[in-house]
Amino acid sequence: xxxxxxxxxxxxxxxxxxxxxxxxxxxxxxxxxxxxxxxxxxxxxxxxxxxxxxxxxxxxxxxxxxxxxxxxxxxxxxxxxxxxxxxxxxxxxxxxxxxxxxxxxxxxxxxxxxxxxxxxxxxxxxxxxxxxxxxxxxxxxxxxxxxxxxxxxxxxxxxxxxxxxxxxxxxxxxxxxxxxxxxxxxxxxxxxxxxxxxxxxxxxxxxxxxxxxxxxxxxxxxxxxxxxxxxxxxxxxxxxxxxxxxxxxxxxxxxxxxxxxxxxxxxxxxxxxxxxxxxxxxxxxxxxxxxxxxxxxxxxxxxxxxxxxxxxxxxxxxxxxxxxxxxxxxxxxxxxx
Ligand code: TRP
Numbered sequence: 001x002x003x004x005x006x007x008x009x010x011x012x013x014x015x016x017x018x019x020x021x022x023x024x025x026x027x028x029x030x031x032x033x034x035x036x037x038x039x040x041x042x043x044x045x046x047x048x049x050x051x052x053x054x055x056x057x058x059x060x061x062x063x064x065x066x067x068x069x070x071x072x073x074x075x076x077x078x079x080x081x082x083x084x085x086x087x088x089x090x091x092x093x094x095x096x097x098x099x100x101x102x103x104x105x106x107x108x109x110x111x112x113x114x115x116x117x118x119x120x121x122x123x124x125x126x127x128x129x130x131x132x133x134x135x136x137x138x139x140x141x142x143x144x145x146x147x148x149x150x151x152x153x154x155x156x157x158x159x160x161x162x163x164x165x166x167x168x169x170x171x172x173x174x175x176x177x178x179x180x181x182x183x184x185x186x187x188x189x190x191x192x193x194x195x196x197x198x199x200x201x202x203x204x205x206x207x208x209x210x211x212x213x214x215x216x217x218x219x220x221x222x223x224x225x226x227x228x229x230x231x232x233x234x235x236x237x238x239x240x241x242x243x244x245x246x247x248x249x250x251x252x253x254x255x256x257x258x259x260x261x262x263x264x265x266x267x268x269x270x271x272x273x274x275x276x277x278x279x280x281x282x283x284x285x286x287x288x289x290x291x292x293x294x295x296x297x298x299x300x301x302x303x304x305x306x307x308x309x310x311x312x313x314x315x316x317x318x319x320x321x322x323x324x325x326x327x328x329x330x331x332x333x334x335x336x337x
Pocket of ligand 1: 011012013014015046049135136139140148149150151154
């Protein structure tokens with residue numbers, strides 16, 4: 001793995017929490033793949049972040065591996081980018097500790113996500129939950145990252161990472177690149193199939209509301225057939241037709257067509273026929289990914305090898321930064337023999 005000096009450094013991470021939906025696929029996973037050629041990409045499975053909410057240890061272990069396999073199945077190429085587990089690079093925890101000493105409790109308790117999660121997990125408001133943004137800042141700053149693609153829910157966390165970087169640079173001396181965030185454009189927001197006014201979510205109680213990357217062809221087609229639409233029966237977008245508009249968006253993205261092309265293609269055809277077509281085009285894309293992921297998961301030696309190689313490169317890069325940080329804050333380093 002060689003970085004190209006002319007390209008910027010891009011860092012992103014994802015938490016292994018549940019099976020992604022087609023919304024997550026289009027909004028996040030696909031971007032990781034699309035950005036690989038343009039940047040020096042460093043991608044991490046944020047398993048340490050996952051410890052901030054209660055989870056069965058065996059589920060966390062399985063889901064971490066699963067997400068790694070999924071990213072590879074989707075086209076993230078370990079030859080082109082650094083792909084690793086956050087917990088395999090001790091510098092993430094080490095830098096978090098140092099950054100904690102220049103971060104204030106008030107800044108953390110103000111974070112929208114901390115407030116939301118404190119309400120949702122009221123029985124487990126732990127220090128890690130509060131410190132989550134500092135660990136995220138450490139993730140980013142360790143690699144002298146120029147650019148961080150993020151979902152809009154992570155904007156506040158990126159802002160605090162920039163504040164912390166500036167604060168450290170001002171207090172000691174320039175050490176960290178101050179990263180820019182960017183919110184990738186997704187063709188459309190993917191909405192729930194049962195309540196098209198709300199975003200599709202993997203934690204929806206109604207399984208028919210989302211298409212997960214684990215669904216098989218029959219399930220996908222059945223869920224689309226049951227999707228909530230209006231009674232108009234004309235395949236055309238409209239503000240008063242959120243259900244069919246959502247299906248048209250999904251079809252257009254997966255079939256690589258414009259909205260107009262899709263409307264023309266289904267001119268004079270009813271919702272029944274269109275829903276099956278949406279199911280088929282989505283299944284054509286998703287099912288091979290699922291099969292490839294399952295194939296990769298069976299090859300544990302291959303996955304371990306990728307993880308070890310990824311961690312090796314990540315450790316090399318991260319340790320350069322942590323050595324600099326330790327020196328700047330005044331931690332004594334013995335001379336090497
Ligand atoms: N908190 C991010 C999320 O839940 C995941 C994450 C962890 C991350 N560390 C990061 C994203 C660093 C970007 C950069 O989506």
